[in-house]
Amino acid sequence: MNNKNPDCSIILNRASNELNGELTPGLIHEVNNLLTGIYFNLESCHESCSADPSAAEALSDITQGVERIKEVLNRTVHIHLNVAEREKTYHDLATLVESQLDLVRIIFPKTAKITLIPPVEALHVELAEHPFRTVILTIASRLREIFPAGKVEAVFEIFSPSQLEALVPAADLNGGGNLVAVSLCVPCAMESVSEVDEYLLRSTTGDLTFANAENLTASLGGRLVLHRDTAKKSSRIMLLFPQIDLNE
Amino acid sequence: MNNKNPDCSIILNRASNELNGELTPGLIHEVNNLLTGIYFNLESCHESCSADPSAAEALSDITQGVERIKEVLNRTVHIHLNVAEREKTYHDLATLVESQLDLVRIIFPKTAKITLIPPVEALHVELAEHPFRTVILTIASRLREIFPAGKVEAVFEIFSPSQLEALVPAADLNGGGNLVAVSLCVPCAMESVSEVDEYLLRSTTGDLTFANAENLTASLGGRLVLHRDTAKKSSRIMLLFPQIDLNE
Numbered sequence: 001m002n003n004k005n006p007d008c009s010i011i012l013n014r015a016s017n018e019l020n021g022e023l024t025p026g027l028i029h030e031v032n033n034l035l036t037g038i039y040f041n042l043e044s045c046h047e048s049c050s051a052d053p054s055a056a057e058a059l060s061d062i063t064q065g066v067e068r069i070k071e072v073l074n075r076t077v078h079i080h081l082n083v084a085e086r087e088k089t090y091h092d093l094a095t096l097v098e099s100q101l102d103l104v105r106i107i108f109p110k111t112a113k114i115t116l117i118p119p120v121e122a123l124h125v126e127l128a129e130h131p132f133r134t135v136i137l138t139i140a141s142r143l144r145e146i147f148p149a150g151k152v153e154a155v156f157e158i159f160s161p162s163q164l165e166a167l168v169p170a171a172d173l174n175g176g177g178n179l180v181a182v183s184l185c186v187p188c189a190m191e192s193v194s195e196v197d198e199y200l201l202r203s204t205t206g207d208l209t210f211a212n213a214e215n216l217t218a219s220l221g222g223r224l225v226l227h228r229d230t231a232k233k234s235s236r237i238m239l240l241f242p243q244i245d246l247n248e
Numbered sequence: 249m250n251n252k253n254p255d256c257s258i259i260l261n262r263a264s265n266e267l268n269g270e271l272t273p274g275l276i277h278e279v280n281n282l283l284t285g286i287y288f289n290l291e292s293c294h295e296s297c298s299a300d301p302s303a304a305e306a307l308s309d310i311t312q313g314v315e316r317i318k319e320v321l322n323r324t325v326h327i328h329l330n331v332a333e334r335e336k337t338y339h340d341l342a343t344l345v346e347s348q349l350d351l352v353r354i355i356f357p358k359t360a361k362i363t364l365i366p367p368v369e370a371l372h373v374e375l376a377e378h379p380f381r382t383v384i385l386t387i388a389s390r391l392r393e394i395f396p397a398g399k400v401e402a403v404f405e406i407f408s409p410s411q412l413e414a415l416v417p418a419a420d421l422n423g424g425g426n427l428v429a430v431s432l433c434v435p436c437a438m439e440s441v442s443e444v445d446e447y448l449l450r451s452t453t454g455d456l457t458f459a460n461a462e463n464l465t466a467s468l469g470g471r472l473v474l475h476r477d478t479a480k481k482s483s484r485i486m487l488l489f490p491q492i493d494l495n496e
Contacts, residue, residue, distance in 0.1 A: 015460055016382055023351060024268050031320055041313070048300045054296055055297050065282045130260070
């Protein structure tokens with residue numbers, strides 16, 4: 001019996017995660033079927049018990065709980081590949097980012113406050129939603145360990161081209177104009193994607209690396225850029241995309 | 249904007265699966281909290297509506313549905329790393345395999361019939377449950393595509409050392425005696441682990457390969473062996489482990 005492979009715990013972790021991806025749709029399917037049966041029974045209870053106010057209230061609470069479970073499960077379904085979501089479409093950037101924050105909140109600890117500062121005007125991008133979501137969640141999942149435990153306040157910000165020019169020297173943007181940014185400040189000074197991955201190396205076992213987030217961002221027609229703050233105590237992680245003018 | 253990376257859809261698939269692994273515990277936690285609230289409300293409904301037989305029956309059906317959801321979710325938790333489950337312990341082999349089949353059933357299509365033929369006598373092995381489960385599920389996940397769609401009948405079998413000797417020439421077992429086997433027959437003739445991975449190459453995007461299952465089996469102190477049937481129309485995938493005699 002040979003027992004020579006040194007990477008078994010890495011293989012085990014990665015295969016476990018991949019199996020989760022395989023199993024989750026089946027589980028959600030089963031749970032959804034069960035919820036449908038529960039709904040059906042709740043309706044007949046409502047008919048029988050509507051005269052009793054305390055029972056009616058409890059039944060209404062149960063119905064709300066069941067609906068919330070459906071909602072929570074549907075979030076996971078969104079992580080799975082969806083052909084439509086891999087097609088490029090126009091998005092209002094604030095709406096697009098906001099709709100990912102529910103899942104970001106699951107990745108961060110419960111005590112974390114995850115918010116979005118929307119832009120003053122509506123900004124539009126053209127990209128596929130599924131890879132964009134994977135990039136945002138990959139970044140969130142990697143960054144979780146950088147924030148000090150217990151007092152996490154992760155603020156996503158969206159910058160218009162003019163705000164971005166005021167924030168970052170044009171040279172740092174490689175001269176590309178008319179770019180919008182989804183930005184997140186982290187409380188440590190890092191300048192490059194590889195620096196983040198090196199810093200977090202001890203816990204890197206899979207594909208949730210900044211290098212992979214960078215490749216996916218490029219495949220979306222954007223760029224992942226790190227910008228160290230002048231005070232040098234923090235960095236901005238920025239996703240840059242060309243802004244689309246819908247009126248043109 | 250560079251868009252040069254050709255492997256983005258592979259990165260996307262792998263990162264999506266890994267994110268699923270990251271997200272699932274948070275989602276299960278949320279759903280479990282909701283289920284606790286539903287339980288509480290079901291109890292007060294039972295008190296109010298116990299006089300009405302049709303309401304009582306519907307409530308009892310709801311309670312059963314909620315309990316089943318809890319059970320289904322707990323199955324997924326089992327895929328996650330559990331320190332205790334990574335420690336070597338003694339197992340009755342039939343009980344150990346049977347307890348994995350619930351998850352195997354989720355991986356195979358709904359129409360599949362997954363069964364276990366237990367050994368005539370109790371057989372014991374010493375191994376860690378979590379890697380063993382990962383091996384079984386990895387094999388199941390890879391094999392799913394080999395079985396003809398719609399009429400899947402996957403029979404796991406457990407063989408004692410004497411049954412195994414009658415089935416496979418000693419030379420093929422590398423001479424190791426006192427081995428027990430968990431075996432699954434597949435309807436195609438393949439002789440090696442790499443042959444399976446090559447055959448299934450078109451859909452291999454991650455860590456659910458036979459090569460990885462082989463490494464994990466070795467880390468458990470066992471061996472993954474393929475044995476082509478004499479009729480040459482099928483192969484046995486076998487996990488061999490040394491049998492432990494608890495009476496010694």
